[in-house]
Amino acid sequence: MGLNSLRQLWAVTAMNLRNVPQRLSSSVVAAIGVAGVVTILVGVLSMSEGFRAVLQYAGRDDVAIVLRGGSNDEMASGLSLEQTRLIADAPQVLRGSDGPMVSPELYVIVDVPLRTTGTAANVPLRGVGSGAPQLRQDFHIVSGRMFRPGTFEIIVGQGAARQFRGLDTGRTVRWGSTDWQVVGVFADRGSVSQGELWTDATVLQNAYRRGNSFQSVRARLTSTAALEAFKTTLTLDPRLTVRVLSERVFYQEQSRILTSLIESAGTAIALLMGLGAIFAALNTMYSTVAARTREIATLRAIGFGALPVVSSVLTEALLLGLAGGVLGCLAAWLGFNGIETSTMNWASFSQITFAFKVTPALMLRGLSYGLLLALIGGLLPAVRAARLPVVAGLRAT
Amino acid sequence: MSALRFFPLLVANLSRRRIRTLLTLASVAVAFLLFGLLEALRHALTGGVELTGADRLITMDKVSIIQMLPRSYLDRAARVEGVRAATALSWFGATFRDERNTIVAQAADPETLFAVYPEFDLPAAQRQAWMADTTGMIVGESLAHAYKWKVGDVIPLRSTIFRKRDGGDTWELRVDGIFANAQGGDTNGLFFHYQYFNEPRSQGRDLIGWIVLRIQDPARAAEVARRVDALFANSSTETKTSTERAFAQGFLNQVGNIGAIISVVVSAVFFTMLLVTANTMGQAVRERTPELAVMKTLGFTSGQVLGLVIAEALFITVLGGAIGLLLARLLASGLRRALQQYLPLLTIPTGAYAAALALAVGLGLVAAALPAWAAWRLRITDALRAGG
Numbered sequence: 109m110g111l112n113s114l115r116q117l118w119a120v121t122a123m124n125l126r127n128v129p130q131r132l133s134s135s136v137v138a139a140i141g142v143a144g145v146v147t148i149l150v151g152v153l154s155m156s157e158g159f160r161a162v163l164q165y166a167g168r169d170d171v172a173i174v175l176r177g178g179s180n181d182e183m184a185s186g187l188s189l190e191q192t193r194l195i196a197d198a199p200q201v202l203r204g205s206d207g208p209m210v211s212p213e214l215y216v217i218v219d220v221p222l223r224t225t226g227t228a229a230n231v232p233l234r235g236v237g238s239g240a241p242q243l244r245q246d247f248h249i250v251s252g253r254m255f256r257p258g259t260f261e262i263i264v265g266q267g268a269a270r271q272f273r274g275l276d277t278g279r280t281v282r283w284g285s286t287d288w289q290v291v292g293v294f295a296d297r298g299s300v301s302q303g304e305l306w307t308d309a310t311v312l313q314n315a316y317r318r319g320n321s322f323q324s325v326r327a328r329l330t331s332t333a334a335l336e337a338f339k340t341t342l343t344l345d346p347r348l349t350v351r352v353l354s355e356r357v358f359y360q361e362q363s364r365i366l367t368s369l370i371e372s373a374g375t376a377i378a379l380l381m382g383l384g385a386i387f388a389a390l391n392t393m394y395s396t397v398a399a400r401t402r403e404i405a406t407l408r409a410i411g412f413g414a415l416p417v418v419s420s421v422l423t424e425a426l427l428l429g430l431a432g433g434v435l436g437c438l439a440a441w442l443g444f445n446g447i448e449t450s451t452m453n454w455a456s457f458s459q460i461t462f463a464f465k466v467t468p469a470l471m472l473r474g475l476s477y478g479l480l481l482a483l484i485g486g487l488l489p490a491v492r493a494a495r496l497p498v499v500a501g502l503r504a505t
Numbered sequence: 506m507s508a509l510r511f512f513p514l515l516v517a518n519l520s521r522r523r524i525r526t527l528l529t530l531a532s533v534a535v536a537f538l539l540f541g542l543l544e545a546l547r548h549a550l551t552g553g554v555e556l557t558g559a560d561r562l563i564t565m566d567k568v569s570i571i572q573m574l575p576r577s578y579l580d581r582a583a584r585v586e587g588v589r590a591a592t593a594l595s596w597f598g599a600t601f602r603d604e605r606n607t608i609v610a611q612a613a614d615p616e617t618l619f620a621v622y623p624e625f626d627l628p629a630a631q632r633q634a635w636m637a638d639t640t641g642m643i644v645g646e647s648l649a650h651a652y653k654w655k656v657g658d659v660i661p662l663r664s665t666i667f668r669k670r671d672g673g674d675t676w677e678l679r680v681d682g683i684f685a686n687a688q689g690g691d692t693n694g695l696f697f698h699y700q701y702f703n704e705p706r707s708q709g710r711d712l713i714g715w716i717v718l719r720i721q722d723p724a725r726a727a728e729v730a731r732r733v734d735a736l737f738a739n740s741s742t743e744t745k746t747s748t749e750r751a752f753a754q755g756f757l758n759q760v761g762n763i764g765a766i767i768s769v770v771v772s773a774v775f776f777t778m779l780l781v782t783a784n785t786m787g788q789a790v791r792e793r794t795p796e797l798a799v800m801k802t803l804g805f806t807s808g809q810v811l812g813l814v815i816a817e818a819l820f821i822t823v824l825g826g827a828i829g830l831l832l833a834r835l836l837a838s839g840l841r842r843a844l845q846q847y848l849p850l851l852t853i854p855t856g857a858y859a860a861a862l863a864l865a866v867g868l869g870l871v872a873a874a875l876p877a878w879a880a881w882r883l884r885i886t887d888a889l890r891a892g893g
Binding site for chain 2: 133137140144147151152217224225283380384387392450459
């Protein structure tokens, strides 16, 4: 391409863009059409992003979860006290000042009313060992204090405290024939445990007549690489039939069903809506070309090529798409980011609390989709503009 | 004078920019296609609540449904005044072949199951066969269809929750019958004998999951529920009894506020489509300003010109809406066949058609409002001059 055609290209495109304000209402509508699609796409995907994030924050590579062999989740698992001790004794388990860093845990579900509807929801009540806080990435008490081992006291995750009714510090809750005292609220960098209630494992065993059985053991390993050796040690022990996974893999498996469901639904909706937005963009760009008929014919008559004309139409369409995309991302971010909600996690049959997350990667995806829609919407009108017969165009009103 | 006389004029107006009319029609159709599909989805997810029996109560452990109840509770609950029939169900946590194929399998009492669920419909011979066959099961139509199970097949089902005393976790079950649901409800589950479930179990023996009660008078549901719960109050295992509907609704609330999410999406779609249609209408009227002026000169009243502009908008939104809904209907029935197992109720509910018509008319009126107003106020001299 010669310098001359480049200059032509620039001149025509710039002239066209200067005229956009004359067609403002129609251009704004096309941009808003794209913005609507991008908002919905980013908004729906931010839900699955948030769900995934909550499970991934919880997952560490150097923390292993040990379940009974054949179990996929803690609900279906069961381990005896003796087995939990054997697991803690494995050489790959990191040892701190007070012994191996493990937490034998058990997990029951209690009914707590949702704040939004007042109807009961399955909330996980987890009995943990003294090592549990060290096994979570960023566990800390936000208000109140830690539960005292051996007492009917619970601490409540920050997310659970916001989603469910009646879990304020100082309150007493009754489940079955036991009264539990809420003594504190904890946070763990937005991870899955923030949606749980915690108490001492031994107390929970007694309250639920579980004898001295547990459901899982979490163990901090000496290194990420020690996982395989840890697995081998436990598999070779004839007294154990267990399944060993890294915490990250465990949570990835749990999030798979829901995230893929939301993502396919979100993508299908965005595709259909995108079709609508393309029609809107086509409409706008066709009328732009129609309005510019005389101008384009004049340009062609005085020697401008077809390329600058095509490029001017496409540039306008892409700018509309860009504006719409940015607007849509902004709307999704303002409207969805950080909204806290809870849903049923089918893998554990209990509530999981999470927040919608509009990430830069999602916004980029929304933006590129907006540009793609605009490009498709601009293409046909651009071709029509280039093919406009000059003589007829000059006569147009 | 008849409004029909204007019809050719309407058609002529719409076909003067054929591409634009078609594109507008298409974007309206897409909006209604989405509307139809989302309504079908909402129905699939929440419609089950409407199909629950008004005369059924569920009695479960007060703390959580995953805690089991003593089997003796069944007989005691069945004798409560106002209870017509009672049956016990237990969740088996079944998987078939792959641990990801979760199957809705429940252990039940064959003698009382049909008294509580009269809508389960299967041939008398199959029913007799199942009653007599302790290791048999009856399978819902859509579940049998999904896995191509036939009467006589023996199916190994693994439990993710229970173990046998010999350490095994697999129960082999023969298909004795395949049932339909006379009320059109879900047939995506199977039932097998409690006895066969209970005897080999290593833990939780003689415990049941929950009790389903069929009561004589739905109006007295709350009273019966109170009476049942009073029976077990202050015992080590207290109960909570609710109507089947309240239970299903509560369960749905746990999944999240599906209705609200769908409404947000639908409103975003409509807002976008409203703008697009309004803009096109506006353009169409602006372009024709001189023409409208000529019409007024020829003696058309302001009202007629206004009517014409509104009729054009309504024509596009109502026709587009009809096309969109028709497509949604076709697509939903195709998806329903493909997803029979997960979303058996994926159909557009009847109420949605009326809502769609109202939306189409509303969309047309709002979109036409501004341009129609401009056409109404148009002063002939100004317009003719502007067009010159």
